[in-house]
Amino acid sequence: MDNGIVQVTLSNPDGIVTGIRFNGIDNLLEVLNDESNRGYWDLVWNSPTSPTGIFDVIKGTTFKVIVESEEQVEISFTRTWDSSMEGKLVPLNIDKRFIMLRGSSGFYSYAIYEHLTEWPAFNLGETRIAFKLRKDKFHYMAVADNRQRNMPLPDDRLPPRGQALAYPEAVLLVNPVEPELKGEVDDKYQYSCENKDIKVHGWISMDPNLVGFWMITPSHEFRSGGPHKQNLTSHVGPTALSVFLSAHYSGEDLVPKFGDGEPWKKVFGPVFIYLNSLFDESDPLELWEDAKTQMNIEEQSWPYSFPATEDFQKSEQRGNLSGRLLVKDRYISDDYISANGAFVGLAPPGDVGSWQRECKDYQFWSRADENGYFSINDIRTGSYNLYAWVPSFIGDYRYDVVIAITSGCDIDTGDLVYEPPRSGPTLWEIGIPDRSAAEFYAPDPNPNYVNKLYVDHPDKFRQYGLWERYAELYPDKDLVYTIGSSDYSKDWFFAQVTRKKDNNTYQGTTWQIQFKLNKVDESSTYKLRLALASATFSELQVRVNDPKANPPLFTSGLIGRDNSIARHGIHGLYRLYNVNIKGTRLVGGDNTIFLTQPRSSSPFQGIMYDYIRLEGPPSASTC
Numbered sequence: 001m002d003n004g005i006v007q008v009t010l011s012n013p014d015g016i017v018t019g020i021r022f023n024g025i026d027n028l029l030e031v032l033n034d035e036s037n038r039g040y041w042d043l044v045w046n047s048p049t050s051p052t053g054i055f056d057v058i059k060g061t062t063f064k065v066i067v068e069s070e071e072q073v074e075i076s077f078t079r080t081w082d083s084s085m086e087g088k089l090v091p092l093n094i095d096k097r098f099i100m101l102r103g104s105s106g107f108y109s110y111a112i113y114e115h116l117t118e119w120p121a122f123n124l125g126e127t128r129i130a131f132k133l134r135k136d137k138f139h140y141m142a143v144a145d146n147r148q149r150n151m152p153l154p155d156d157r158l159p160p161r162g163q164a165l166a167y168p169e170a171v172l173l174v175n176p177v178e179p180e181l182k183g184e185v186d187d188k189y190q191y192s193c194e195n196k197d198i199k200v201h202g203w204i205s206m207d208p209n210l211v212g213f214w215m216i217t218p219s220h221e222f223r224s225g226g227p228h229k230q231n232l233t234s235h236v237g238p239t240a241l242s243v244f245l246s247a248h249y250s251g252e253d254l255v256p257k258f259g260d261g262e263p264w265k266k267v268f269g270p271v272f273i274y275l276n277s278l279f280d281e282s283d284p285l286e287l288w289e290d291a292k293t294q295m296n297i298e299e300q301s302w303p304y305s306f307p308a309t310e311d312f313q314k315s316e317q318r319g320n321l322s323g324r325l326l327v328k329d330r331y332i333s334d335d336y337i338s339a340n341g342a343f344v345g346l347a348p349p350g351d352v353g354s355w356q357r358e359c360k361d362y363q364f365w366s367r368a369d370e371n372g373y374f375s376i377n378d379i380r381t382g383s384y385n386l387y388a389w390v391p392s393f394i395g396d397y398r399y400d401v402v403i404a405i406t407s408g409c410d411i412d413t414g415d416l417v418y419e420p421p422r423s424g425p426t427l428w429e430i431g432i433p434d435r436s437a438a439e440f441y442a443p444d445p446n447p448n449y450v451n452k453l454y455v456d457h458p459d460k461f462r463q464y465g466l467w468e469r470y471a472e473l474y475p476d477k478d479l480v481y482t483i484g485s486s487d488y489s490k491d492w493f494f495a496q497v498t499r500k501k502d503n504n505t506y507q508g509t510t511w512q513i514q515f516k517l518n519k520v521d522e523s524s525t526y527k528l529r530l531a532l533a534s535a536t537f538s539e540l541q542v543r544v545n546d547p548k549a550n551p552p553l554f555t556s557g558l559i560g561r562d563n564s565i566a567r568h569g570i571h572g573l574y575r576l577y578n579v580n581i582k583g584t585r586l587v588g589g590d591n592t593i594f595l596t597q598p599r600s601s602s603p604f605q606g607i608m609y610d611y612i613r614l615e616g617p618p619s620a621s622t623c
Helices: 287-298 464-474
Strands: 004-010 017-022 038-048 053-059 062-068 072-079 093-101 106-115 122-132 138-144 147-150 162-164 171-173 200-204 211-217 239-245 266-276 319-327 343-347 364-367 373-379 382-389 397-405 410-419 426-431 480-482 509-517 525-537 543-544 560-561 577-583 589-597 606-615
Touching: 004 093, 017 038, 017 266, 106 122, 106 589, 162 373, 200 239, 211 239, 211 287, 239 373, 319 397, 319 560, 343 373, 364 373, 382 410, 397 410, 426 509, 464 577, 589 606
Parallel strands: 319 410, 480 509
Antiparallel strands: 004 017, 038 053, 038 122, 062 072, 072 093, 093 106, 106 266, 122 239, 138 147, 138 200, 162 171, 200 211, 211 266, 319 373, 343 364, 343 382, 382 397, 426 606, 509 589, 525 560, 525 577, 525 606, 543 589
16 A cells, blocks of 8 residues: 555555555564564454463455545455364454555554354454564654653563563563663553553654654544553554553453354454654654644544445444533532533443443443533444443442434433432541542652653552562551541552562551541441452451451452552552441441451452542431
């Protein structure tokens, strides 16, 4: 494909991008790699009877020109499944498409996956499009305005230049090619983003020409898990990704599992691979600013009008929905409260909060304004529930009426009211209800394991090895938090992790919340609200005023596989637990709640809290 600006070479019939010529550079992709390891779609799948995932670089078997005109070229590489492939290839028909437009500095790619009714069951653990760029040229990576830097070389991650740390993705650079990087940690998970923020990221080459290579994702409607699901972006390689499905920061909950004969069809993308260039004497970061401008253009053009398939609905085929969301919490205000900044979205019908685990179909999200008004545009036709959550309030909202989106519809829901969980007045609280542990205390990293990008950075939690700092801060006794005098930004560690012992074993931990009650209504019930931002092979036990109570007042049982502690995330999947505390368990004066996480076979087991609140009985006054 060649439009006079960019030339893209693909293998036939595999549909692997083997070369990208731009601005006088013969190939932006890594010419030292095999041609199948340059620009490709891939997936990880498994049969339900076999837990082992199979990695598959998707290679087409049939090539077809879909559109060829002066304005547009669209080409297709398809792989069709039949029963002779059972156990060898994922039971999907896959159609990979590539589009080039006249005058466009880049190209588009999307894919259509289809599972037919007579086909066997399978699980789809991951799928994405990946580009491996030339390591001799692309050294500067940009993921966000405040997350960009000169990156190590892939050679720096290999022995003896690099030393693997607690897991293979994390490497200590002991003798990198660039001496200024010595002693830093490189880990691809340090550059993850939430779906809502993965809009543009990529690389800049400064030798010999200033060239930018950018992945632009104008919509996250086709990604799994909603706006807060986290995915990889760009990382050492130099590699640029657009991830559509993955279990990262969630675990099995975000692995779509298809039954025997379950029909399914989905379009992933299109995404835009954008290339730009500057004169040598220019500021290289102008390329980043230009890429952001192009991202805005692509967003405003969504949904695209040019994909030549009926499976991708154009704007006129879609519908719109608007309304207003209000909050009713009588312990905060007698009046309705505007759901300022609420995340409001449409996802397939399900339980309250099910959108964050939804991974088969499409989701459409927006944010409410300061008055609670929201508008969701260009929604694919289908049946949905409307879901929401409101910053500063716990829990999830679901509008119980199933909404049918039809072509050209413009639905106004009117005023919707969310009544968050509430039994009585707030006696005390810890944190902010924002589904993240970001407001809590993240320690400085071990000086031997620093990524300099995150020094004096708001995302301090992205440093490697912070889980080990807990045992250094609390070598013998666990965290004790005193209501009224402790400060959660300084005194509440961001994750309740295990404690490492001298013999390389680990032990569970018990945190204490100490508080005073002026008086107790023994005939009433108090309510403890525990909102969790993350859980990894952990368990939350709650005891009140008796640290040895057996059984505990509450236990969550084994929860979570999101691995956010190891992957430098500040949240995974959201959970809310509501624990009844009989007044007879409390006393006037000093009380203690004990929070135990007992499971302790690894350093990465633990819990991140989002927010904790103790409510008095309805008639109680605040203490």
